[in-house]
Amino acid sequence: MPVNLQAPDPKALHPVPGVRIGTAMAGVRKAHRKDVCVFVLDEGAAVAGVFTRNRFCAAPVQVAREHLAAARGIRALVINTGNANAGTGEEGLAHARATCAALAGHLGVEPTQVLPFSTGVIMEPLPVDRIVAGLPVALAGLKADGWADAAQAIMTTDTVPKAVSTQVSIGAQTVTITGIAKGAGMIRPNMATMLGFIATDANIDPSLLPALVRQAADQSFNRITVDGDTSTNDAFVLMATRRARHAAITALESPEGLALQEALIGVAQQLAQAIVRDGEGATKFITVRVEGGATADECRKVAYAIAHSPLVKTAFYASDPNLGRILAAVGYAGIEDLDQTKIDLYLDDVHVAQRGGRHPQYKEEDGQRVMKRSDITVRVLLGRGSAEATVWTCDLSHDYVSINADYRS
Structure with a gap:
């Protein structure tokens, strides 16, 4: 049982304008469980991420880095649990790219505008056909309030889903920050956690996002350990839809930038601590x-x-x-x-x-x-x-x- 940790109340998870989420039961490893999750972002969203420093990094980590570097404007994320697609060589890279291409085809965007993420067993071929077959179901169920479903769909040995949401006033406007994470074992992140995703509608200059996500990771996911092992698949992604109506944040040192940092780090720390509270076999x-x-x-x-x-x-x-x-x-x-x-x-x-x-x-x-x-x-x-x-x-x-x-x- 987790240590003083309960599953989040779905009603307490605020939708983030510009983000829609869908899930599916694709049978990646086990039947009758949510194991594929899709995030779809409105055009104009900014995305940044930090990834594992494990040199034996998984195929989706490599592809996600490539797609972020291409700077084409990320429009979607696709996440599967049950299979890490790590230690799978060139075939694994091809499978990660095929998953991105399939989702891109449904959305009418470029494959480089999709980021893939996987978690689960290492050194087994990704059942890409099952994931691709599950995408229409996930897309048909897209909704703004799908955060609780998403938190459940990315679990592996977690005993409870992990999600946190808050709202903060910036420029007299209400800004939402909502995030999910998964992890219970193989936790000694050297950048982030096994998987973490936070979205906000804050209107922030996209060039500030890489520094902001690194700061958030350093103050949260880079401060936890369950067993000292750094995963092959660690990823922490920050999405900003920039839909809030306040004046654009152009400096993290500004009062608005500092307010956003404080709220974001608070959400990230709660998610990181939830991972430790749900550490495999933890009692303290x-x-x-x-x-x-x-x-x-x-x-x-x-x-x-x-x-x-x-x-x-x-x-x-x-x-x-x-x-x-x-x-x-x-x-x-x-x-x-x-x-x-x-x-x-x-x-x-x-x-x-x-x-x-x-x-x-x-x-x-x-x-x-x-x-x-x-x-x-x-x-x-x-x-x-x-x-x-x-x-x-x-x-x-x-x-x-x-x-x-x-x-x-």
């Missing part, structure tokens, strides 16, 4: 905050060393305050001139370690009391400067092994 949601670093980069190194440690994660699963494991992770994070006598460690409100040693008033029953909670914050103070960084992770349970051992069955 853990915030790791590292403060007092010389640089934000070294703070992230320390935070990820803690968040990735199997020993730390299993201790949290067992509610075992074996907190020396956290200090050990801090020590091997890669800060060569780290002074251990300046390190303090907190577990929620409990001061565990002071100046590198056990706090004189720390009691193990206090640590155990905190570790039994489902939401826990770990704070590490490095005593080196004023930089800080936060990472979100989960514990590691028996169920994680079982889920991944049985994934292809």
